[in-house]
Amino acid sequence: MIKVGIIGSTGYAGAELVRILTNHKEAEIIWYGSRSYKDEYYADIYQNMFQIVDAKCMDENMEVLAKEADVIFTATPQGYCASIINETILSNTKIIDLSADFRIKDVDTYEKWYQLKHESPDFIKEAVYGLCEVNRDGIKKARLVANPGCYPTCSFLSIYPLAKEGIIDMNSLIIDAKSGTSGAGRGAKIDNLFCEVNENIKAYGVGSHRHTPEIEEQLSYASNKKFAINFTPHLVPMNRGILITAYGNLIKDVTKEEIRSIYESYYKEEHFVRFLKDKVTPQTKWVEGSNFVDVNIEVDTRTNRVIMMGAMDNLVKGAAGQGVQNMNLMFGLDEQCGLDLVPMFP
Ligand SMILES: NC(=O)C1=CN([C@@H]2O[C@H](COP(=O)(O)OP(=O)(O)OC[C@H]3O[C@@H](n4cnc5c(N)ncnc54)[C@H](OP(=O)(O)O)[C@@H]3O)[C@@H](O)[C@H]2O)C=CC1
Ligand SMILES: CC(=O)N[C@@H](CCC(=O)OP(=O)(O)O)C(=O)O
Secondary structure (H helix, E strand, C coil), X not given: CEEEEEECCCCHHHHHHHHHHXXXXXXXXXXXXXXXXXXXXXXXXXXXXXXXXXXXXXXCCHHHHHHHCCEEEECCCCCHHHHHCCHHHHHHCEEEECCCCCCCCCHHHHXXXXXXXXXXXXXXXXXXXXXXXXXXXXXXXXXXXXXXXXXXXXXXXXXXXXXXXXXXXXEEXXXXXXXXXXXXXXXXXXXXXXXXXXXXXXXXXXXXXXXXXXXXXXXXXXXXXXXXXXXXXXXXXXXCCEEEEEEEEECCCXXXXXXXXXXXXXXXXXXXXXXXXXXXCCCHHHCCCCCCEEEEEEEECCCCEEEEEEEECCCHHHHHHHHHXXXXXXXXXXXXXXXXXXXXXX
């Protein structure tokens, strides 16, 4: 059994880790980390876990936890993981960080976009970006995995085959993204109050969202080019889900059928990426509660652009599910272990 500690187990991403790992046959949660609910029963905070989880929350003590746990998930705000990590911890356990602390290789870029001083820049080089579909071999050997961001995961997997094949002008890329409010976490914020979100839709972080450099960096590795994109997220009145619609100018003379066969060849072995049938547009409801990313494309011959679409559950493939997928790889398990989550509908 893999012994798992979760720091931030009372947040939305942490709670989703608890939900998934509770059903994982090879893993056992030994530490429900929380500062605010120390010594309280986890199931008193999340009553959906009544008679399922019979454990109390514990304040984090990384030195002790690192000795007891085989892997620690940090489902904590930006800056936390970088503030606690050290060689002693990493020589005792593995870390899967759900925050952005180790996703961006250039420390100045991280500090500029996150407005935070990075407290452990020495570990950035070692961290493996935990996008299993592209970094499988590195993840298997990693001690520290930077779990990708939710918008970057959905954006990247929707665009990756065309970036890799050099079929679109990367500088022409525009990503329009939408997210449910669980993406903003459980902390009380005026922007996420019912009256602010319900019956409403708005763009935010326009031209300045912190996921922009993460998407650019990962797509630059795929395309082998440096470029700048437009990325505009929107907050929509639903609990879960991310929808991406991306636009790029075609720079090769290819047909839609050829593009479809490229996607099919990239994703035919990828269990969690479902390339949909022609004309079927991805929907957040079709992936809710699951680790799937649904992807499709359309070619607009009138404008010579390809339109790339993706849908995903931000808390599963966008956070906890991807984290567990990484854990499975790091411990030599079947990548799908514990992730046979059938999407719920309606
Ligand atoms: N929500 C989402 O869809 C996604 C989230 N993520 C990332 O996952 C991480 C957690 O996000 P999310 O669950 O949404 O956030 P929440 O605000 O819902 O949860 C944050 C958790 O961190 C704990 N916490 C807060 N401050 C500290 C601190 N200083 N030290 C230790 N623990 C702290 C809180 O618990 P307590 O006060 O009980 O200790 C809480 O459990 C973030 O880095 C986020 O960017 C990534 C992808 C998607
Ligand atoms: C709706 C909403 O507010 N979403 C969050 C992104 C989700 C998240 O937690 O960011 P990471 O994936 O980088 O961890 C935001 O825009 O900041």
